Amino acid sequence: MTLQRRDFLRGGAAAAALTVLPASGAFAATSRRVFDLYRGKSKIGEQVISVRRQSGSVQVDIDVDIAVRILGIPAYRYTLASQEVWQRGALRSLSSRCNDNGTANSVSAEAVSGGVQVSGSAFSGLVRGTPGTTTYWTQEFLQRPVWISTQDGRPMNISVQRAGNASIPAAGGSISATKFACRGDIGRLDLYYDANGEWVGSEFDAKGETARFVLRNKGAAMSPLWVRA
Numbered sequence: 001m002t003l004q005r006r007d008f009l010r011g012g013a014a015a016a017a018l019t020v021l022p023a024s025g026a027f028a029a030t031s032r033r034v035f036d037l038y039r040g041k042s043k044i045g046e047q048v049i050s051v052r053r054q055s056g057s058v059q060v061d062i063d064v065d066i067a068v069r070i071l072g073i074p075a076y077r078y079t080l081a082s083q084e085v086w087q088r089g090a091l092r093s094l095s096s097r098c099n100d101n102g103t104a105n106s107v108s109a110e111a112v113s114g115g116v117q118v119s120g121s122a123f124s125g126l127v128r129g130t131p132g133t134t135t136y137w138t139q140e141f142l143q144r145p146v147w148i149s150t151q152d153g154r155p156m157n158i159s160v161q162r163a164g165n166a167s168i169p170a171a172g173g174s175i176s177a178t179k180f181a182c183r184g185d186i187g188r189l190d191l192y193y194d195a196n197g198e199w200v201g202s203e204f205d206a207k208g209e210t211a212r213f214v215l216r217n218k219g220a221a222m223s224p225l226w227v228r229a
Helices: 139-143
Strands: 030-039 042-054 057-070 073-087 090-100 103-112 115-120 124-128 146-148 155-170 173-184 189-193 199-206 209-217
Touching (some): 030 199, 155 189, 155 199, 155 209, 173 199
Antiparallel strands (some): 030 209, 042 057, 057 073, 073 090, 090 103, 103 115, 115 124, 146 155, 173 189, 189 199, 199 209
């Protein structure tokens, strides 16, 4: 998920004292989750996240489509398609294409000794250690102080604090969740995870209004798909 636009949508997270371990027992090898994006009371787009575990690795595909209209006239368009592969808790590769209202962005990244080598439209170089990405799908990322932007490759320094319990909107009713306040290079972002460590929503600033990812379809659990040695 994954939006880092200068003036409209921003996303990311990192560092928190929390660990999500793979659940025991049988679980689905794939999961697909759909969020609707609202700015104020207006629905302006959606994000689809698909996660697949196979042969000791996890593949994550993100598709974002946003269209803002003012008085019926198109005012803003944003699309992003990204794919990342994780193995034993580390990012192995990342590839993305983004159209930010006519401005093209991209990221290509590969694991190397000492970190992740990134070639992006806003940053090219080595990101040391085991960074997360701006996809939010696993609560494990909240422990990581650096995230790579899936829009343009920028490494983002983030701090995270647990901000209490909350009831957030979702299709068919509200969901009980824990709120995590993410700050730093990302601006203001609040992420919500349920009792099972499943990402179920987020809120952030959008030019003076609150933008929200509201869960439409949760699908199978994603937490057990996280692979960590």
